[in-house]
Amino acid sequence: MAVETPVTQTVTLPATLPRRSATFDDYTLSEIRRAAATGIYDIRGGGAKRKMPHFDDLLFLGASMSRYPLEGYRERCDTNVVLGSQNAKKPIELDIPITIAGMSFGALSAQAKEALGRGATIAGTSTTTGDGGMTAEERGQSKTLVYQYLPSRYGMNPNDLRQADAIEVVVGQGAKPGGGGMLLGQKISDRVAEMRNLPKGIDQRSACRHPDWTGPDDLAIKIRELREITNWEKPIFVKISGTRPFYDTALCVKAGADVVVLDGMQGGTAATQEIFIEHVGQPTLACIRPAVDALQDLGMHRKVQLIISGGIRNGADVAKALALGADAVSIGTAALVALGDNDPKFEEEFNQLGTTAGAYDDWHEGRDPAGISTQDAELAKRLDPIAAGRRLANYLKVVTLEAQTIARACGKSHVNNLEPEDLVALTVEAAAMAKVPLAGTDWIPGRSGY
Amino acid sequence: MPKLDLKELGVRGVNSALHGIPNGANEPDWLITNPMGQHAIACGLDAPIEVTINGHVGFYCGGMNQQAGITIHGHAGVGIAENMMSGQVRVMGSASDSAGATAHGGLLVIEGDASSRCGISMKGVDIVVGGSVGHMSGFMAQSGHLVVCGDASDALGDSIYEAIMFVRGKVASLGADCVEKEMRPEHLAKLAELLNAANIDADPGNFRRYGSARTLYNFDIDNADAY
């Protein structure tokens, strides 16, 4: 029996759009699926990628009526810096306040290490070894070479120690405060394996604490040993991550450091867990003032030098770090980019690796198309150390000139004469962290009772 | 034998004198008196000399040693012969934590006991301990030999790589990835050679051999609790 149906009109009911979760965003979902499929935590290189208050949130005031600017290119604006004058017989003298941070042979190819040395030398600054020891290429091409002294002590030997111009005791790294290193098997070539006294192809875990001292009271004794072995000639740097910068900086000084290297969480690593990089440590901007306060409290500001690293990209960043009280800055990621890291000319190859130029951070896999973070002989050959070194030198000179431009505009004949009072902040967060007033106000959050 | 009185010269004075000795100098034997537990005594030597220290020393004695022979008539503090490259360091008494840490070569002999982390991250050194070793000894030991004539405390050889360990006494517990291995003739021969070099009278046949199971060499999530 046929049922009589009423005549209906077709209406499109209003519907909500599909809504993506802000909490479970696409990246988060992809990471959960990846972890579930592979059973391995996500390891990558580089520093924190999340957005956070940074030097871009600060502005210089510049000279006008109350202050007089210096003439660009004609009136001097010096950039030289002396590191390690406190206790070392032979402090380091650099032409520019921008050094190259420690990066290991192993993480980087021998060509890349050589290029860093070449570029730094042309620009009149220092470069630094890393976990894995000193290579002949690097020593040969670096006028001023800082030798890192790390928990693993891979490749560590007294001959190289004496050949170095300074020693950097590594306590922490901004990308992984409290964590050790990792060099996965893919990058352990014969040469890397030999330098580290380990079999080829196995994962190399680097310890998070030094094997023969724990804490600043013991570090004082270790520093004295290093001085004894090197005839009290070499400046001793201590590198710390941006965790408790006020106390840690003071303790570096008490332990006898000549130079404190303070690395914020944007500072890179060759490889560590993504979760570590993004969730442990403090932004570089938040670390500088507490460290400078500690030095000033101890009467050691400018006597023990402070080097800031983690996310330094241009002359404005350099000038801002110096204005907040640093004596110099150090760069890693930017130096690699200057060499050719993540160059869009390799876009097709980056795509094949499942990524895109600018986002490639699987440095631990050793398949870097740019030939920098690799031990693959064929890939490494792509980087010409001479040309890459030249690019780095050019970049360092540009950055220096930029910092000078700002310093001159603020009326300074030395970049180290920049002061926090030359700065204002664009955001409340940056004002609080850098302890400079919010632009257009005299308000520094957290100061004067606010 | 030239004598260096540490009380009078200080650590700097003693080390300067030892560092100033040219290779091939005709005065190979040196005596250090009054060490008083001070640190970094006779570290960074690089000459074929024989240094005798009468008394107890502090941290890092003989640190990074090359070529020299150093004999301590007493107790040694933390990090004795740390990162030694070559030569020989002998402690007549006991040694504190991290004896022979990260050492690349040479021979370290401790006639008494060694404390925690003996041979941590060792990279080729040979260590012979007449007595017992403390916990975490041989942690992340990369290469070389660790001989223990007495007992080993907890977590022996945790995360060990290619170093070889011989223990005569009891092992309280083995660390992650450390296992007992078969004592083959070449191991007995090597052990005999080490005991002989250390001038310690012990029968190689009474020792057991320990080394890496090599299961942690490449990351596997199912080993996560061992990391």
Next chain:
Amino acid sequence: MRCWRDASILGMHAGGMTMCGIVGLYLKDPTLQASLGELFAPMLIEMTDRGPDSAGFAIYRDPVSEHQTKFTLASDDPDTDWKALDTDLARALICQARLDIQGDHAVLVTDADAFAAQAWLAESRPRIRVVGSGRSIEIFKQTGLPKDVVEQFKLTSAHGSHAIGHTRMATESAVTTAGSHPFATGLDLCLVHNGSLSNHNHLRRKLERDGIVFQTENDTEVAAGFMTLNLRRGLSLHAALEAGLVELDGFYTFCVGTANGFAVVRDPFGCKHAVLAETGEWVAMATEYRAIAHLPGADTARIWEPEPHKIYTWGSA
């Protein structure tokens, strides 16, 4: 120079923690007791590099009678009127009281009820802190170099049966007298610490709910509070230390002074070293051997290191 207390104004969280040197000396031979200070003071001074910020020591001497209590008092106020204290106390509690002033510390001996005396002090002398109490313990501590602290409290000429001491390199808390070690943990008990705890803030809050009062942000004071509470609840010293091994996270070597000796314990990680030496005449404990080196017979003493996760005691501790 601005005080480190400004750290909190600068928006930094003052956590606590100390890196340092520990020394202890227990005289087995009673004939040496006249020269305890002479033997012990150089031990403390030798640890200056490990702790240049402040120093302190507990010395056990001149036990008072069963009916009396010996308090060590300290004041941060230079104008403290110590003189009237004993007469005021005697008048208020109708008791006997004797005060011996030593720098900004004073030793008070009274036959008043200990709790009543402490309550009276809190009420009528709120700026004076009780830093130690018992029958024989006296605790002295002050900011500054160990040699100055030794001089201020005339340690070199002190006699006694045993002493423990501490030199401090402050890591995350203020350099103040109150933050200096030793910390009292009960009658004739005190504690010194080398290392850095990692769960003391949680523990402090828990202990506060149990009635323990803290004067500083220092991690060691939390360990001391933990010991105090457990001893108050009737645990033996050994049991209290054992409970500490379970509850206290981080890196530490503790030395606990008791009426008759001392105890030493290291955390299971065993990174903060300690060395012990013993002869027929004495037992000594120090973070580094060099602090012991000058003692008579040290060259031939039995020397060994306390194992991690194990409790060692001397005397009838």
